[in-house]
Amino acid sequence: MPNPITHILITIILIELFREYFIKDNRKFPRYYILIAAFAGIIPDLDLLAYYVLYFFGFGVEQIHRTFLHSLFIPLILFLIGIMILKFGVKIKFLRKHHIKLSVVFFIFTAGNLVHLILDSIITGKIIPFYPLLDYSIGLNIISNFPEGLQWMISHTIDVLLLFFWIFWMEFKLKIRDYF
DSSP states (O other): OOOHHHHHHHHHHHHHHHIIIIIOOTTTSOTHHHHHHHHHTTGGGGHHHHHHHHGGGTOOHHHHTTSGGGSTHHHHHHHHHHHHHHHHTOOOHHHHHTTOOHHHHHHHHHHHHHHHHHHHHHHSSOBOTTTTTOOOOBOOOGGGGSOHHHHHHHHHHHHHHHHHHHHHIIIIISOGGGGO
16 A cells, blocks of 8 residues: 555645646635645544544455445535535635635535555555455556566655655745745
8 A cells, every 4th residue: 555645645745736727726725625635635544543443343455445434425425515515505714714615615525535545456455446345456566567676765755856846836836935
């Protein structure tokens, strides 16, 4: 599995690029959404929290991790909740004060979840997209194509490159130095 920081960085970078090049308006798409995207990128790994408890009842990590939260049902559920919120006009005063729309939060959760599933299925291992209905798994497991001695370094190298990209993006594109 890619490191949690990989999931977080790729999700916030993609959401930031979407905000910068498609929305182009900080008021319509405030930076709070970037923080929400960071959490959205690790939603499927929340099953590891359950493992800390279930371990004492004899469950193995393989019985808990990459099961339901790593299926396509979670992004589908999150997307449908976002659609329902949009359709029924659900608004939360606290969020509106910060120009945050609850429906957009759920759409970001959906995107972050999908990005996580794509990363897990491409970089390391497989996912079971229709769990618990089907036991069919998909995945490329690209890291296994590297020599065994390098495999452990690949995810760390990805993290370093992503972090440097994000830092340079914040410095040169977002002019973060203007805030200090």
